[in-house]
Amino acid sequence: MSTDPQPATRALPDRPNLRHLKDQARDLLRTGAAKSITDAQFQVARLYGFASWPKPRAHLESLQKVRQLKQVIDTNDIDRVKTILS
Numbered sequence: 001m002s003t004d005p006q007p008a009t010r011a012l013p014d015r016p017n018l019r020h021l022k023d024q025a026r027d028l029l030r031t032g033a034a035k036s037i038t039d040a041q042f043q044v045a046r047l048y049g050f051a052s053w054p055k056p057r058a059h060l061e062s063l064q065k066v067r068q069l070k071q072v073i074d075t076n077d078i079d080r081v082k083t084i085l086s
Helices: 018-031 037-047 054-074 078-085
Strands: none
Touching (some): 018 054
């Protein structure tokens, strides 16, 4: 059992944006809180509860697809719904 405290995780905003997460990583690098961009991205990913940088990226891409699907459902565009789901 590890005695290291787990870092507190922050919830993603209602409409998360990959650009914002990248900017947070760059800020960590600029302030010296991270030694490389890879380290900064890892820190940002962990801040939001993800195991690595690719995880929040994939999560945000899936949220984008869900928003797109909701939009075409709202417009009753059945052909686009089928395309998105396939």
